[in-house]
Amino acid sequence: MEPKLSNIDLHNESTLVDAIGRLVISGESINDILQKILEQSVTVCSGVRGFLAIVDHDRGELDVRYTFGEGWSEEKRLGRLKVSEETGRGITSHVAATSRPYNAPNVRLDPYYIRSFDDVKSELAVPLVDGYGRTRGVINLQSVHLDGFGEECERFVQALAKLGAIAMVVADHRSRETALVQIGKELTGFTDSEAIPQKVLDVTAEALSFEDCSLFLVDRSSGKLILRASRGPLKEMIGKAAYDIGEGLTGWIAQNKQSIRVHNPSSDSRWRGLHQELPNIEDGAFMGVPILGRSGLLGVLRVQRRRSPYNWFRNDFTEDEERILATIAGQLAVALENARLVDQLVKTERLAAWGEMSARSAHMIGNRVFAIKGDINEIEYILGTSESDPADAWKLLESVKNGIFLLEEILNEFREFVKATQIELVEADINSLIKEAVEESFPKRSGSVLRLNLQGDLPHVCADPTKLKRSFSELLENAISFQPDGGEVVITTSMANAENKSWLKSPSDSKEYVTLSFQDSGPGVKTEDKPKIFNPFFTSRAKGMGLGLSIVKGIIDAHDGAIYENGIPGAGAKFTILLPCVCEGPRRKQVNTEE
């Protein structure tokens, strides 16, 4: 049986209101809760119909989102109402503007009423007001009788409206919580410091429906705050818009390491209005928080809200919103510092590698040259003595030639090591690349047997074909050289699985990778050597400087891929490579090797 006001004890609000209250707590979807509130209001108060409109704070409009009862056409369902305090603009608009319930016992005599349904005689409108005193929505009930809604009914609908407002706040918090967790997830393991700012703004805007949001980071060379990301018109000013520390509200936040939350920012004495997301922000709202890392100030995250064209509507930022922005800034700080550490580490590693590289190559080149000089010294001696045998001089010349070849080999490796990270990416078929590399470098008369185990329908990979073939050849040569008495070399291609992807620097479930492996039946890599094999100068072969595998790794890393060795020691080496399938357009990527 439908509940009616007459058979509900409204003084004992343990029945319907309680039931709705439980819905709010249980985390029922906000749409279901509001629809139920509307339905119960209409039913209990014996209305002919009703609607629940949600306030759109940005536009100053009411969006009729929930309807119940007779006579709703699709057109009426999609209606929007302007919020207005003025007479003749509708009862709902008036209630939204004043945040107070309004009972119109006879709509014909009512100054605010606008006609929408012909049969309406009386109306009741009750606002949903949140803890900050903001109207979030309005319940509108209509009756075909004069004075259709009594005092008791008004009290009952008010109780439900309160619950509705709470439900909306709870839902907001839930979605913000989800967004914050999302930001946290996005930022963990995100090591590309260039891409972090924009990523954060995107998620922030989505989560908090700020109108515009900008991120300024401290530039370490100039000491200024430079715009690094923005969602509004300032987007064009990224890298250009700047504040001195202490300049304007943004500079004040940086100087004092404190947040600012102001209404009418232009009336604030610190306001300079240098770079604005919104043209009419003078009378809007401004909120900014410092981004503080362990090493001190990293930047300022700020949001602005447009001036509300409606006197009745306060659109200043709330304390809650400030807390959320501060939380985002905190997560951002951690991510930025992590990314900077990774950057530094990479640079330091590279620098160390370069130092060692120069020392080693100087030593190797020095020794070769020393030996060549020895040969020449001997040739001079032989040619200077009358009884000497010219055949000896020829032998020595041969040795000089070999010495020079060795030098060239060293120089070659050196050059390839340097160029490994300079790649030009295009979309390429991995299986064809492998076949070409095999054709070019697998010796025709080799004791080793080659087996290709290539999966046919693989997506294209993002590759520098020349560089990749060079690394495949290196792996092939390696495999063959470690099994001089013959054996098997198996090359396999397939899509990467989760285990493969775990070797990536920043594993991502969503990105697709192709994997290829080179497996031989040689002695394999000893467990204690596994962490070292990709280091420059680690070699168990006599040729060159031992840069081969480090060059291969350099090439694969430059492809944003991964390479690892996972063979069983004693049973053959197995090198596995992961390459990304998606190419963000052919691009040139260059790592600055001078650094």
Place this chain on the structure above:
Amino acid sequence: MCRILVIDDEEAVRSAVKRRLERDGYGVDTAETQEQGIEAIGTHKPPYDVVVTDMVMESPTSGLEVLQAALSSDIFTELIVLTAYGNVGNAVECMKRGAFDYVEKNIPGVDVFELLSLKVQQALERRKVSLATLRKIEHFTSAK
């Protein structure tokens, strides 16, 4: 015949030095590692007259360790350190501790093999003088 030991981890270096010193009429042995070199110094009878060693092999101070082994086997064994160009710090340290001299492997414009040959000759002379002095002292003390 004077005996010389050449220690270097590069075959090309060992054979070139050996060949040049043999031309001067010395008997030349070679060792590939610091360890092998130290073993040869300890077991060779009579002791080597001159040891030519690379400074940097297993460790940056390989030359110092060879020096220590040579001096403890025969206090008058002369040591010449081969060093990479521009890297003389440890070689100077060797000289402070009693090495005869050092030779940079890659001095631009200099025929280091002739230089080395000269240094070996000088080292042998110093050893001869030292041994002669020792004999005189021995003679003097035993006559007393």
